[in-house]
Each structure stands twice: as structure tokens, then as C-alpha cells.
Amino acid sequence: MKFSHMADLHLGGWREETLREIGIKAFEKAIDISIGENVDFVLISGDLFDSSNPTIEVMAKAAKKLYELKIKGIPVYVIEGSHDFSPTGRTILKVFQEAGLLKRVTSGEEKEGKLVLKGILDEKTNTRIYGISGIRGSLEKATYNSLDRDELEKQKGEKIFLFHSAIQELKPNNLYQMESMPISLLPKGFTYYAGGHIHEKGEFELGEYKNVVFPGALFPNNIDELLSFKGGGFYLVEYNDGSLAKMYIPIKIAPVILLDINLEGTHPINVEEKVRLSADKNEIKGSIVILKFRGKIEGNLSDINFKKIILYLENKGAILVKRDTREIKTKEFKEIKNSSLTKEKLEEEVIIRHKDQIKIKDCQIEPVSFVKTFMDILSREKKEGEKKDDYNKSMLSESIDYLSKNKLLEDLDETSSP
Numbered sequence: 001m002k003f004s005h006m007a008d009l010h011l012g013g014w015r016e017e018t019l020r021e022i023g024i025k026a027f028e029k030a031i032d033i034s035i036g037e038n039v040d041f042v043l044i045s046g047d048l049f050d051s052s053n054p055t056i057e058v059m060a061k062a063a064k065k066l067y068e069l070k071i072k073g074i075p076v077y078v079i080e081g082s083h084d085f086s087p088t089g090r091t092i093l094k095v096f097q098e099a100g101l102l103k104r105v106t107s108g109e110e111k112e113g114k115l116v117l118k119g120i121l122d123e124k125t126n127t128r129i130y131g132i133s134g135i136r137g138s139l140e141k142a143t144y145n146s147l148d149r150d151e152l153e154k155q156k157g158e159k160i161f162l163f164h165s166a167i168q169e170l171k172p173n174n175l176y177q178m179e180s181m182p183i184s185l186l187p188k189g190f191t192y193y194a195g196g197h198i199h200e201k202g203e204f205e206l207g208e209y210k211n212v213v214f215p216g217a218l219f220p221n222n223i224d225e226l227l228s229f230k231g232g233g234f235y236l237v238e239y240n241d242g243s244l245a246k247m248y249i250p251i252k253i254a255p256v257i258l259l260d261i262n263l264e265g266t267h268p269i270n271v272e273e274k275v276r277l278s279a280d281k282n283e284i285k286g287s288i289v290i291l292k293f294r295g296k297i298e299g300n301l302s303d304i305n306f307k308k309i310i311l312y313l314e315n316k317g318a319i320l321v322k323r324d325t326r327e328i329k330t331k332e333f334k335e336i337k338n339s340s341l342t343k344e345k346l347e348e349e350v351i352i353r354h355k356d357q358i359k360i361k362d363c364q365i366e367p368v369s370f371v372k373t374f375m376d377i378l379s380r381e382k383k384e385g386e387k388k389d390d391y392n393k394s395m396l397s398e399s400i401d402y403l404s405k406n407k408l409l410e411d412l413d414e415t416s417s418p
Contacts, residue, residue: 045131045195082197179365215233256287279312
């Protein structure tokens with residue numbers, strides 16, 4: 001048995017067209033490698049797309065590569081992640097499944113108050129594949145709490161479990177604030193645990209849980225991940241006669257070059273020259289350049305001609321230039337607050353700073369996660385071709401569903417739901 005394991009592709013997630021296109025190329029390259037390796041099947045552990053209803057352009061490119069797998073006879077087994085899951089069930093993954101491009105492995109039925117997963121048998125390898133989708137705010141924990149683990153554990157033969165959740169015992173230290181669940185909520189004794197949601201790769205064994213693997217993102221999803229990981233990848237896994245071998249396959253579409261510029265005591269008019277000296281020591285052509293500035297400057301941040309600096313780097317062949325000014329200090333200010341590069345980080349900083357003012361009686365999850373998730377739901381943009389009434393009903397339905405799951409609408413008249 002040989003298979004590919006990918007997760008957190010977030011196709012269509014970047015606002016910049018250049019980075020959005022690189023994310024799609026990373027997916028295309030990973031599929032090409034998988035076909036070249038003659039894998040038996042492909043696993044995607046959540047967040048194939050960045051939303052449950054991506055743009056037509058992104059859907060078309062994804063469908064084209066999935067169709068290549070289909071005509072090669074390579075099935076794709078998936079679960080929804082926290083981004084492409086929809087509480088209303090209106091997700092593009094359902095459409096792709098109906099078209100025969102992939103198979104969701106999350107179906108099940110309730111028996112005596114327990115969720116019994118049906119799973120899918122991969123007939124070529126005689127392997128049973130099961131999974132539980134991720135939901136924003138880690139609400140999938142409720143599903144795990146009702147899961148009939150005994151039924152899964154007594155199944156004979158090779159078994160794979162897909163999940164899209166942070167595991168408490170395996171969570172990286174830098175993600176200590178992320179909602180997580182204990183590994184004991186997963187069924188024991190599976191051949192392979194295909195994880196997603198954590199964008200940092202890792203391989204783990206914990207007691208009866210062998211081969212718990214997170215491939216990380218196939219391509220970074222924000223500037224901080226670009227700085228930390230520079231790229232992404234996936235796993236090729238081969239299993240023969242009880243022996244399992246894992247090989248991480250890095251995907252490089254465009255190199256990421258970090259230019260760390262110390263501006264201590266520098267006048268804004270001289271910043272451009274410092275960048276030039278640093279840039280000329282590197283091969284910029286075809287790369288993503290991140291300018292990381294630090295130190296106290298002799299003037300104002302607004303006096304730095306960033307447009308001219310970026311134009312210089314683009315003329316040297318950089319396909320994209322991003323700047324990080326979080327560690328610049330000026331004479332007027334000891335520090336620059338709220339200067340995170342991403343909207344998500346900025347929102348999180350503001351929420352954390354004011355979390356003590358958030359009073360939500362009987363809320364089921366931690367306030368910061370609750371507010372972030374609810375803001376995500378309310379900020380969804382109307383999709384191309386989506387009627388205004390359908391959009392409004394969808395927004396209302398998702399909001400009510402989320403508030404209900406957190407027991408904040410106990411007295412809501414259900415007939416008022418769309």
C-alpha cells in the first residue's frame with residue numbers, strides 16, 4: 001500500500017494573486033508527484049479549499065487536477081476542515097463528490113446515542129478509511145464525544161483515520177492558545193492517523209496511537225508562516241508486511257528570501273541604500289522577498305519610501321515583496337502597536353487585549369476563540385453568482401447554528417430559522 005497524505009492546502013486563500021497562484025501550483029505539483037509515484041490513493045485531511053464556496057477559477061483548477069487522478073484510477077479520500085466545512089452542508093466538496101472527483105469518509109449513523117462511522121473500503125488495498133471533519137472553534141469535539149470508538153477499534157485489517165484537530169499532547173508550544181482535544185478521543189489501534197489543522201509538520205507516537213502524522217500546510221497561508229517555514233509539503237507513505245515508511249516531500253514553487261535589515265540609528269532617507277546592499281548579496285530573481293526591519297530609526301516610519309524600495313526589488317526579479325515593520329521603533333513612539341502583517345493576527349491581538357470585557361453567559365468555548373470564529377462567520381463575502389436572499393439566509397443560518405451549538409440561543413423559536 002502506498003499513498004500521499006496532504007492537508008491544509010487552503011486553495012484560494014491568499015488575497016495577493018501571485019501567492020494565490022503559487023498555492024495552486026503547489027497543489028498541482030503534489031498531485032503530479034503522487035501520480036509519478038504511482039500511489040494507490042491520496043488522503044486530504046481537511047481544508048482543501050480556504051472556504052466552503054471558493055471562486056470558480058479556483059474550483060476549475062482543482063477539479064482539473066482531481067480529474068487527472070480519477071482517470072489514473074487513484075481515488076482521493078477527504079474530510080472537511082475548519083475552513084471548507086459548512087454547517088448547512090453547502091460545500092464544494094459535496095459537489096466534487098457527486099462528480100466522482102473525491103470521496104468524503106465522514107458518513108455515519110446514530111445508534112443508541114452513539115455515532116457509528118461507516119468508513120470507506122479502498123478495494124485495491126483492502127484498507128478501511130474513516131474520518132471526522134474539523135469545525136471552526138473546535139466544535140468537532142462534540143462529535144468525538146459521541147463517537148463509538150469501540151466499534152472502530154474492533155474492526156479487523158488495516159485502518160486509517162483522518163482528523164482535522166489540534167491534539168493537546170502533541171500541540172507545538174507556539175500554539176498553546178489554540179483549541180485542542182486529548183488524543184484519547186481518537187480510536188486506538190489504527191495503522192495510520194492522518195492529521196490536519198496544525199500547519200507545522202510532525203510525526204508522533206503516543207501509547208497505542210502509532211504513526212500520528214501532520215504534514216503541515218502544502219504552502220504557507222500567511223506571512224508569519226512564510227517567515228517560519230519558507231514552504232510546505234506532504235507525506236508519501238508506504239506500508240508493506242506490517243512495516244510503515246514515511247517520507248516528507250517538500251514542495252518548492254518559489255524560494256522565500258528574508259532580508260533582515262537593522263535600522264538602528266538610520267535616517268529614513270538611507271533605508272533604501274541599506275536594502276540595496278542586503279539585496280545585492282542574494283539571488284532575488286523568481287523569489288518571494290520578505291523585508292524584515294528592526295531597530296530605532298531617526299525619523300518617522302512614513303518618511304521611508306517603501307514604494308521605491310519595492311520597485312527596486314521587483315526590477316531585480318522578485319515576484320513578490322512583503323514587508324515586516326513590527327520591530328521598528330521611532331523617536332515619537334517606543335513601539336508600534338498592532339502592526340501584525342495579517343488581518344487575522346491584528347484582530348486576535350485586539351480581541352485578546354479586550355477579552356476581559358467580553359461577558360458571554362454559559363458560552364461553551366473560550367471567549368477569544370468564540371469571538372474570532374463568530375467574526376469569521378459574519379465576515380464571509382457574497383460569492384460569485386450567489387443571490388442576495390440566499391446569501392442573507394446562509395449567513396443567518398450559519399450564525400444561528402454556531403450560537404446554538406454554544407448554547408446561546410436556548411430559547412430560540414426554531415420556526416424562525418430559515
